[in-house]
Amino acid sequence: MELDLTPKLPKQVYGGDGGSYFAWCPEELPMLKEGNIGAAKLALEQHGFAVPRYSDSPKVAYVLQGSGTAGIVLPEKEEKVIAIKEGDSIALPFGVVTWWFNSEETELVVLFLGETHKAHKRGQFTDFYLTGSNGIFTGFTTEFVGRAWDLDEGTVKKLVGSQTGKGIVKLDAGFKMPMAKSEDREGFVLNCLEAPLDVDIKDGGRVVVLNTKNLPLVGEVGFGADLVRIDAHSMCSPGFSCDSALQVTYIVAGSGRVQVVGADGKRVLETHIKAGSLFIVPRFFVVSKIADPEGMSWFSIVTTPDPIFTHLAGRTSVWKALSPEVLQAAFKVDPEVEQSFRSKRTSDAIFFPPSN
Numbered sequence: 001m002e003l004d005l006t007p008k009l010p011k012q013v014y015g016g017d018g019g020s021y022f023a024w025c026p027e028e029l030p031m032l033k034e035g036n037i038g039a040a041k042l043a044l045e046q047h048g049f050a051v052p053r054y055s056d057s058p059k060v061a062y063v064l065q066g067s068g069t070a071g072i073v074l075p076e077k078e079e080k081v082i083a084i085k086e087g088d089s090i091a092l093p094f095g096v097v098t099w100w101f102n103s104e105e106t107e108l109v110v111l112f113l114g115e116t117h118k119a120h121k122r123g124q125f126t127d128f129y130l131t132g133s134n135g136i137f138t139g140f141t142t143e144f145v146g147r148a149w150d151l152d153e154g155t156v157k158k159l160v161g162s163q164t165g166k167g168i169v170k171l172d173a174g175f176k177m178p179m180a181k182s183e184d185r186e187g188f189v190l191n192c193l194e195a196p197l198d199v200d201i202k203d204g205g206r207v208v209v210l211n212t213k214n215l216p217l218v219g220e221v222g223f224g225a226d227l228v229r230i231d232a233h234s235m236c237s238p239g240f241s242c243d244s245a246l247q248v249t250y251i252v253a254g255s256g257r258v259q260v261v262g263a264d265g266k267r268v269l270e271t272h273i274k275a276g277s278l279f280i281v282p283r284f285f286v287v288s289k290i291a292d293p294e295g296m297s298w299f300s301i302v303t304t305p306d307p308i309f310t311h312l313a314g315r316t317s318v319w320k321a322l323s324p325e326v327l328q329a330a331f332k333v334d335p336e337v338e339q340s341f342r343s344k345r346t347s348d349a350i351f352f353p354p355s356n
Contacts, residue, residue: 004030005260005269007251007277010041018048018170019102024278026123031280032116033123035246035303039278040125042110044068044102047171051163052099052130058221059114059125060210061090062192062299064252066108069180071099072188080188083180084110087193089210089225091217094118097130101177113248113301115223133166190215192227192299204351205230223304227252229297230289233354238288239311240281245304247281254296261286286312311350 008029010022023040026033038057041064042050052071061070067085074080075095084090092098092114102108112125120126129135137145142156151159163169171177192208199207210225212218218225223245230236238261241247253275260269262285273279273289273296281287289296311317319327320342328338 003034003262003268003282005279005281007258007271007273007279009276010039010278013040014167015043016165016168016170017045018165018168019044019050019107021050021167023124026121029123029278029280031246031282035248035280035282036116036119036122037246037248037280037303038112038114038116038119038123038125039248039250040112042100042108042112042168044100044108044168045170046102046105047173047175048102048108048168049171049177050098050100050168051132051135051165052097053127053167054095054097054130055092055114055128056119056126057114057116058094058223059092059112060218060221060223060225060301061088061092062111062113062225062227062250063088064109064111066102066106067104068100068102068108069177070101071097071178073097079178080184081178081180082184082188083182084108084189085191087191087227089190089192089215089227090188091210091215091221093217093220101171103177111250111299113225113250113299114221115303127167129167132163132169135160135163187216198226199350201351201353203231203353204234205236207350223301225299225301227297227299229295230256230291230351231295231353232291232293234291234295235352236289237311237313237317237350237352238286239309239350240284240286241302241304242284242308242310245302246283247287247300247302248278249281249298249300250278251275252297252299254291254294256289256291256296258287258289313350313352 010024013021013023020043063084063086070082070084072080137160142153145156195208197206198209206229208227251273255274258273262268
């Protein structure tokens with residue numbers, strides 16, 4: 001059966017006045033189920049509140065747009081109230097309880113990417129809500145809730161029945177949510193737009209890698225991530241993950257072309273990609289991208305906490321390591337052609353600006 005790697009847009013799962021929750025469906029993007037990957041987006045309008053919930057999957061959250069507040073409670077820990085803004089990455093391990101709130105006019109949009117190996121459904125997240133019409137309280141009888149929290153029946157009914165919203169609600173404009181604490185960001189958030197660059201190629205592109213060194217919680221999540229931005233008409237060198245990891249890529253801004261080559265030299269994907277779309281590169285498959293005139297940026301997770309990539313162009317590529325005689329024999333070319341091939345792309349760059 002041929003793999004369908006076609007980039008897809010998400011579909012709305014639920015929503016209302018406070019905002020919407022979107023997810024990519026394994027039936028439409030089969031590689032989600034194949035690779036045990038989940039992908040979703042939360043979009044909150046002004047005063048939108050995503051009620052406390054926990055998930056059956058570890059995730060990395062990336063703020064695509066806007067600013068707001070997030071509440072994070074690790075198991076047996078105190079709540080961290082964090083101011084979030086565009087470019088923020090947050091590692092969310094198993095067992096973490098989160099809530100999200102937008103007090104600003106600009107829509108707050110948060111991307112979630114993660115693994116679903118232990119999830120109830122392969123290829124998609126299942127969230128468990130603490131409150132609301134589908135919250136865990138609604139499943140217990142008033143007797144159980146009352147005895148667990150030592151409450152009378154009237155109070156139990158108010159707790160269980162007052163919040164009729166599901167997942168996302170809109171709060172009154174005057175309602176005061178907890179104030180964020182600047183110190184709570186430490187160890188929980190890395191802003192990929194402000195962090196030191198791991199790769200910076202003039203007129204080519206820039207990379208910030210999210211790993212256990214700059215965000216230790218990545219180790220508990222179990223996979224790494226990166227934000228890549230390439231300039232107009234620039235190319236991201238053909239490369240692959242050499243540690244059997246999947247690459248899950250969301251196009252944050254701009255557009256461009258992508259090609260993916262798999263086993264037996266077969267091109268399995270050649271398409272135009274644009275902001276908002278998601279695609280997955282299978283293990284060991286080689287991928288390359290070229291930006292359109294406005295440039296292109298993408299946020300990716302790689303299903304290992306400290307990924308290792310092999311690029312097939314540039315000074316550190318495998319071609320440079322192989323001896324001339326091997327290349328001549330492998331390509332069946334004379335020394336002049338081999339030398340011309342070897343002498344090109346002598347820098348360490350993984351991004352190549354357009355030729356003048």
